[in-house]
Amino acid sequence: MSEATLEHGPAAPSAETIDNYKLGMWLYLASEVVIFGTLIAVYAVYRLNNAESVQHVQEELGLTLVSINTFLLLASSWAMVLGLREAQKDNPQGIVRWIGLTALLGTIFVVLQGVEYTELGHAGIHLGNEYGMRFYAPTAFHGAHVIIGVLWALYVMKQARKGVYNAKNYLGIEIFGLYWHFVDVVWIFLFTLIYLI
Amino acid sequence: MTDQQQGAQDAHDAFLSDTTSIFGREITIQGGIYTVVFILLAVATVLEIIIGGLPEGVLLIPLLLAFAVIKATLVVMYYMHLKTDSRLFTWVLILPLLIALAAMLYLLAAPPTGYT
Numbered sequence: 001m002s003e004a005t006l007e008h009g010p011a012a013p014s015a016e017t018i019d020n021y022k023l024g025m026w027l028y029l030a031s032e033v034v035i036f037g038t039l040i041a042v043y044a045v046y047r048l049n050n051a052e053s054v055q056h057v058q059e060e061l062g063l064t065l066v067s068i069n070t071f072l073l074l075a076s077s078w079a080m081v082l083g084l085r086e087a088q089k090d091n092p093q094g095i096v097r098w099i100g101l102t103a104l105l106g107t108i109f110v111v112l113q114g115v116e117y118t119e120l121g122h123a124g125i126h127l128g129n130e131y132g133m134r135f136y137a138p139t140a141f142h143g144a145h146v147i148i149g150v151l152w153a154l155y156v157m158k159q160a161r162k163g164v165y166n167a168k169n170y171l172g173i174e175i176f177g178l179y180w181h182f183v184d185v186v187w188i189f190l191f192t193l194i195y196l197i
Numbered sequence: 198m199t200d201q202q203q204g205a206q207d208a209h210d211a212f213l214s215d216t217t218s219i220f221g222r223e224i225t226i227q228g229g230i231y232t233v234v235f236i237l238l239a240v241a242t243v244l245e246i247i248i249g250g251l252p253e254g255v256l257l258i259p260l261l262l263a264f265a266v267i268k269a270t271l272v273v274m275y276y277m278h279l280k281t282d283s284r285l286f287t288w289v290l291i292l293p294l295l296i297a298l299a300a301m302l303y304l305l306a307a308p309p310t311g312y313t
Contacts, residue, residue: 026286030293037297041304049309067246071239078235081276082228088213174278181276185269191242192265196249197258 021171025178036186039138040193046134047197057131060123061116063195069112070191073146076105077184080177087160087170095160095173102180103153106146113143138190145183152176208281234275241268 047054079101086094117136125132156176159165165173216223217230226232245264251257274280279287 022282022286023289026289030289033290033293034297037293037301041297041301044301045304045307045309048305063246063249067242070242074235074238074242077272077276078228078231081231085213085228085231088209178277181272184276185272188268188272189265192245192261196245196261 019171021175022178025175029178029182032182032186036138036141036189039141040189043134043138043194046131047193050131053131057125057135058195060125061120061195065112065116065119066191066195069109069116070187072105072109072112073184073187076102076109077181079105080180083156084170084173084177087165087173088167090167092160092163092165095165096157099153099157099160099173103150103157106150106153106180110143110146110150113139113146135194139194142183142186142190145186149176149180149183152179212278212281230275234271238268238271 079098083095083098083102086092086098117140120132120135125135127133127136153176156173159172211217212230215227215229216225217233218224219233224233228235241264245261248257248260248264273290279290
C-alpha cells in the first residue's frame with residue numbers, strides 16, 4: 001500500500017478516532033514487550049543468582065561508551081519527534097533534516113555497540129559464556145532493532161524528499177516514530193538493568 | 198466539537214508550540230515540550246549514572262528502577278503521544294507489560310535449582 005493512501009485526514013487527530021495503522025503498530029509493539037520482557041527476565045534471574053560475577057563483568061564493561069550511546073539514543077528520539085513536528089508544520093526540508101539526524105545518531109549507536117562488543121570479546125565475554133549469552137541476547141536483539149530503524153528512517157527521508165508527507169498526511173512518520181521511541185524505551189531499561197544495577 | 202475533541206486539538210497545538218508550561222512556569226524553547234522532555238531525560242540519565250556509582254545500599258536498585266520507569270513514561274506519554282491518543286493504545290501497552298512483569302517476578306521468585 002502506498003504512503004499516499006495513508007491519508008491522515010484532519011491535521012489534529014481526534015482522541016476519539018482510533019487509527020487502524022497506529023493500532024496495528026501498537027499491537028506489534030505489544031508483542032515486542034513480551035519478547036524483550038522475557039530476555040530481560042532471563043538476565044535478571046542470572047544477575048540475582050550471580051551478583052559477584054556480574055559485578056566483575058560490569059567493572060570490565062565500564063560506563064563511558066554505553067553512557068554516550070544512551071545519550072545518542074535519547075537525542076535520536078528527540079530528533080525523531082522534531083521531524084514529525086516539521087511534517088505537521090508542512091516543512092519537508094525540516095523532516096529530512098531531523099529524520100536524517102535520527103538515522104545518523106542511530107548509526108553511531110550501532111557502531112559504538114560494535115566497538116563495545118569487540119572490547120568485550122577481547123575481555124573473554126563471548127556468546128558461549130553463561131554471562132555472555134544473557135548479555136548479548138537482549139542487547140544484540142535491541143541493536144538489530146536500531147539497524148532496522150535506521151533503514152526505516154532512510155526510507156522516510158526518501159518519501160519526504162518526494163513530498164509524500166505534509167500537514168495532512170504524516171501518519172507514515174508517526175508510525176515510524178512509535179517504533180523508534182519504543183526502541184529507545186527498551187534501551188532505557190537495558191541501560192539501567194544491565195549496566196547500572 | 199466535543200470536549201474530548203477540543204482537548205485533543207489543544208494537545209496537538211501544544212505539541213506544535215515552542216512555548217510550554219513546566220512546574221507552573223511558561224518556557225519558550227525551540228522544540229517546545231519535546232525539548233523540555235529531552236532535557237529532563239538527559240538530566241535523569243546523568244543522575245542515574247551518578248547514583249549507579251554509589252556504594253550498593255537497600256535503596257539503590259529501587260531508585261534506579263524508579264528513574265528508568267520515569268524516563269520510559271516520559272517517552273511514552275510525550276514522544277509516543279499516549280498522553281493524548283486513544284486510551285485503547287494505553288491498554289494495548291499495559292496488558293503485555295503486566296504479563297511480562299508477572300513472568301519476570303515468577304522467574305525471580307523461583308529457586309535457582311528449580312522446584313523439586
